[in-house]
Amino acid sequence: MVLQRVFLFGFFVWSQVVADVFVVAPLKGGVNTVTGARPFRKDLETLNGPERDLYLQAIAEIQKADETDKLSWFQLAGIHGLPVATWDNVAPYKNNPGNVGYAVHGCQLFLPWHRAYVLLLENIVSSHALDIAKRYPVGTRSTYITAAQNLRLPYWGWEKKPAVPSLVMDRTVKINSPNGPTTIDNPLEAFSFHPPISPEWAFYNGVDRTFRCPDSQFHTNYTKFEDDWISTCANCRKDLYSTYMDGSDSWPQAATGGGGNIGIENIHGQLHTVLGGYMVDIQASAFDPAFFLHHVNVDRIWEIWSAIHPTNKYIESRTCNAETFASPAPIGENLTSPLYPFHMDSRGSFHTPQSVHYTKDLGYAYEDVQDWKFSNPDQLAADVISRVKREYQDLAGKKFVSQSDTNNTASAATQPKRWIIDFNLTLDTDQSAIVYFFYGQPPSNPDTWKTAENLAAFQAIPMNAQITLRSAQKIIAPIDAKVASSGNSKAVAPPAPLTDGAIPQFLKDQLDWRVAVSNGLNSTIATAPNITIQVGDQAILSVDDNGLTKYGSITMHPDLAWSCTK
Numbered sequence: 306m307v308l309q310r311v312f313l314f315g316f317f318v319w320s321q322v323v324a325d326v327f328v329v330a331p332l333k334g335g336v337n338t339v340t341g342a343r344p345f346r347k348d349l350e351t352l353n354g355p356e357r358d359l360y361l362q363a364i365a366e367i368q369k370a371d372e373t374d375k376l377s378w379f380q381l382a383g384i385h386g387l388p389v390a391t392w393d394n395v396a397p398y399k400n401n402p403g404n405v406g407y408a409v410h411g412c413q414l415f416l417p418w419h420r421a422y423v424l425l426l427e428n429i430v431s432s433h434a435l436d437i438a439k440r441y442p443v444g445t446r447s448t449y450i451t452a453a454q455n456l457r458l459p460y461w462g463w464e465k466k467p468a469v470p471s472l473v474m475d476r477t478v479k480i481n482s483p484n485g486p487t488t489i490d491n492p493l494e495a496f497s498f499h500p501p502i503s504p505e506w507a508f509y510n511g512v513d514r515t516f517r518c519p520d521s522q523f524h525t526n527y528t529k530f531e532d533d534w535i536s537t538c539a540n541c542r543k544d545l546y547s548t549y550m551d552g553s554d555s556w557p558q559a560a561t562g563g564g565g566n567i568g569i570e571n572i573h574g575q576l577h578t579v580l581g582g583y584m585v586d587i588q589a590s591a592f593d594p595a596f597f598l599h600h601v602n603v604d605r606i607w608e609i610w611s612a613i614h615p616t617n618k619y620i621e622s623r624t625c626n627a628e629t630f631a632s633p634a635p636i637g638e639n640l641t642s643p644l645y646p647f648h649m650d651s652r653g654s655f656h657t658p659q660s661v662h663y664t665k666d667l668g669y670a671y672e673d674v675q676d677w678k679f680s681n682p683d684q685l686a687a688d689v690i691s692r693v694k695r696e697y698q699d700l701a702g703k704k705f706v707s708q709s710d711t712n713n714t715a716s717a718a719t720q721p722k723r724w725i726i727d728f729n730l731t732l733d734t735d736q737s738a739i740v741y742f743f744y745g746q747p748p749s750n751p752d753t754w755k756t757a758e759n760l761a762a763f764q765a766i767p768m769n770a771q772i773t774l775r776s777a778q779k780i781i782a783p784i785d786a787k788v789a790s791s792g793n794s795k796a797v798a799p800p801a802p803l804t805d806g807a808i809p810q811f812l813k814d815q816l817d818w819r820v821a822v823s824n825g826l827n828s829t830i831a832t833a834p835n836i837t838i839q840v841g842d843q844a845i846l847s848v849d850d851n852g853l854t855k856y857g858s859i860t861m862h863p864d865l866a867w868s869c870t871k
């Protein structure tokens with residue numbers, strides 16, 4: 306093993322002694338220090354040959370490592386939530402902290418924290434891969450060593466197509482090992498606890514293997530997952546495209562939502578919720594091998610957004626009302642906030658939002674954002690935008706505004722607008738939830754809600770996500786088209802064209818909502834959720850040559866706010 310374990314022993318009793326600190330360092334292999342070119346974190350679907358062989362074997366080795374080893378899958382996954390335990394000697398902020406891990410959610414630190422977390426696994430995978438490569442026969446050894454040096458963690462590009470890659474689902478995989486071709490248990494399909502899982506996980510008690518979208522026997526039901534993901538994915542693609550192209554320059558809004566932006570964190574929550582099982586529970590999600598595949602993609606989404614918005618102001622100094630294993634609430638958010646428990650150097654300093662801001666400092670890149678090829682950020686932005694437009698051809702040009710609004714563009718008095726639901730949901734549950742908004746009445750069968758013709762918007766909220774009060778803003782689907790196609794007696798088609806002034810009242814009259822909760826096994830309609838809804842509008846100010854849309858500030862209509870318990 307060539308892991309960067311650093312042992313420092315002071316010569317004097319008063320010198321700082323930091324024993325056995327794991328340093329999360331940028332990988333150097335394959336990095337061109339002259340041009341700045343860095344190996345890609347690849348789409349899992351394109352990972353092949355020696356890199357695929359090494360990656361799968363490395364993950365399998367980490368999963369098999371003894372659970373007392375801090376670099377075992379068990380302990381690495383445990384950093385995020387359960388078990389509530391110290392990692393790398395980073396102490397809890399008080400004795401017996403609540404049921405929390407080190408991970409930060411619902412704050413600006415969400416993206417930087419998870420970037421450091423993914424980099425930690427990348428360090429360990431790289432180290433295993435180099436060891437494994439050296440075991441190959443002389444004839445192929447040098448090829449495998451080069452592959453190991455270039456290996457970075459792959460991602461699951463879940464927004465690219467509504468299907469689960471076979472490498473995520475198959476129970477076994479064929480690889481070329483140092484001893485020749487062989488079949489192994491697929492380490493990306495599940496993690497098996499060993500020794501058996503502790504009773505601390507009441508919900509999962511007795512099930513020693515991670516599962517997804519489970520049936521009543523706690524077996525993964527992929528058919529259900531793929532069906533669900535097809536409809537959710539259509540929604541998240543719109544959210545993502547809108548975040549890239551229509552969203553504001555504001556970093557906090559892009560990261561966590563607000564100002565008409567749903568936020569990358571909320572988009573990421575949809576996969577957690579729909580994949581279900583371990584993934585839906587924030588406290589247990591990191592044990593599922595899909596977690597890191599998912600979070601590499603989330604990291605990629607952040608990287609794409611940053612390239613498109615080169616002048617964004619990263620991290621607004623403020624506090625965030627969240628608590629973690631190592632920090633009491635509220636957490637201070639600024640460029641130098643420590644990202645516990647990830648050590649940046651052998652002296653025991655922690656990574657910060659600043660230290661993980663640029664991938665060029667972290668030894669990896671994504672094919673979508675090849676910064677070293679461009680002499681300035683604007684050229685890079687133009688290249689990334691053209692890639693995004695190609696990837697989202699089906700959505701390009703659709704601005705999610707109402708038809709009547711676009712019809713009104715000729716009028717000097719009105720500007721085209723988009724409409725936003727701003728909601729505050731109070732729900733007493735520790736289950737995951739999905740809140741749906743409809744024009745008129747929802748269909749009676751909750752299973753059809755996600756694909757209902759009169760669906761205006763929906764938002765998935767993972768389990769243990771401070772769900773008792775959750776607010777978000779959703780851009781709603783074009784009003785006229787949805788209402789006209791709903792064929793629902795309760796939804797009344799607006800007098801055409803609906804004037805801007807009449808739309809808020811129309812929405813208040815027409816918007817209905819429901820909340821479905823899930824314990825990971827069954828979905829039920831939530832009891833007694835309370836919601837406060839306001840609608841807002843946002844003028845479309847301009848569309849630049851690249852197709853990037855600028856919006857005005859949101860005008861809320863608080864006089865028409867309504868509150869409701871079901």
Ligand SMILES: [Cu+2]
Binds near residue numbers: 385408409410419
């Ligand atoms: Cu997380």
